[in-house]
Amino acid sequence: MTTDLIMDFRSLAKLISKIENNRAGFEDDLMSLYKENSETLTIGITGPPGAGKSSLTDRIIKEYRNLGKTVGVVAVDPSSPFSGGAILGDRIRMSDHASDPGVFIRSMGSRGSLGGLAPATIDVLNLMKSVGFDVLIVETVGVGQSEIDVMSIADTVLLVLVPGLGDDIQALKAGIMEIADIFVVNKADKDGKEKLLAEINMIINLNKHRFLWVPPVVETIATENQGIGRLMDSIADRNSWLKESGTDVKKDKIINQFKHKAMDRIGYEIMNLLNSKGIIEDWTQGIIDGRTNPYSAMHELDKNLEIIWKKDSK
């Protein structure tokens, strides 16, 4: 079944820009719109560059559109810590969907150097959930901490790998391993597939005792539409499992959201406080002059910064 969207795409795009630019009032908007819409399925798609994530996203959109579902897509860019700009302009292979009133696609960049991507992305995903999309897809390029943070709020995370990426894939596995709900071996016609499959299976077997959900491994060739049916089945299986497994998984996701939002907002506040008093400038110059060092400065921070939960005093 398809739910109606409570907002047209133009208004949605404007609200997302408001979130991205951290403009006054965006949180009030979110507060009044927020709906814990358990019917929305959020799919995260991550993996190293060159794995074919965009082609795969494109295929998944088509599958859900064939089922009559509305789809919202957020493509996250590791963009500049300085300019804050996003540049997914040239990745619009997804433009097939541009005229489809059931598909909304948005790319997101970083929101300044302090907050990082995760908090703003989480806000946008919450907004799109509340608007009532049947399916949300969040795609990230990269394999670092912020990708892990973003993925931690998705119901189902597809880790897209590709044969022959070299030894680095070894190094990636541990970090990304535990956020992968489904392993996708894309470009499965390339050399090195058997080696990659063996590595993935070894990792899964080694960690089996820790899993609540054992991640399946699906082979695809997204550009030729191969294996997409099996992938959709795996996503459906995962979704059923989530519904049956109760609220613990959900709770963890909400706690993760809190951490990112709270850190983001308090971080800004404290840096503003320290900047406005010239403390950062003073410490920095002090370190260059040899008057102090970073660890003494942190000690001073500990001594002088007091954090109070005011409700206690009532």
Next chain:
Amino acid sequence: MTTDLIMDFRSLAKLISKIENNRAGFEDDLMSLYKENSETLTIGITGPPGAGKSSLTDRIIKEYRNLGKTVGVVAVDPSSPFSGGAILGDRIRMSDHASDPGVFIRSMGSRGSLGGLAPATIDVLNLMKSVGFDVLIVETVGVGQSEIDVMSIADTVLLVLVPGLGDDIQALKAGIMEIADIFVVNKADKDGKEKLLAEINMIINLNKHRFLWVPPVVETIATENQGIGRLMDSIADRNSWLKESGTDVKKDKIINQFKHKAMDRIGYEIMNLLNSKGIIEDWTQGIIDGRTNPYSAMHELDKNLEIIWKKDSK
């Protein structure tokens, strides 16, 4: 010239573990050891998986060893947000250097889910600087925000790219662009080199007005030791430029360090405060029950959390 190290490798390894595990007293150790050692050259090496960063690191170590310099290497893993374990064990192609008393190699994983990699890595690099290595190399796998954070403290950042990585390289450029001090096109015998070089040069030209230092582009085939001489020259050029260009570059790096350290430590403190009062548990359950939502909870956080700089009241 080579400076003497003030600590043997065993003691150094123990201190690093203390930092990684956030064990009591590590900051006091750092405070007493800290030395703003301007003679240490810190080189960051980053880029997407499969670019050949480890081979390149290996070659650079050899070059500096031939000059009689001591070299410390920190290899940063995007490791598990849950277990906190690092797994660079199988990447020890660098084991050539294992018996060399002038080379210290250490891999680092994440320090719990809150702090992220950047703060601990910065501490370890500060420690190794104070110990007196001539050259420090920090290698990260990935292209996300935490890689940008780690790289922001290196004097010279090599962005290692490789021909034929696909369209995603486009998406990477903006984020990583501004941290690249030297572009390395490795595996320069592969198809697609001209295209990649053209793309890099276009980006450099478009941004020329913003650069203080215009990043050179160096072609290498690390596994065959080709282009390494030119790369070493570029690193030396960059180093000379840094020395002449005064303290502004340095100041920015110190401010970056502060942000990460301060956010890290205050983040832990506040999450502990909220956890100890059962506030997070209460909010989480409230969201699941529909009593509240994340934005109302943040509003409550704003209202009730007070941050005071105590020195003001003296």
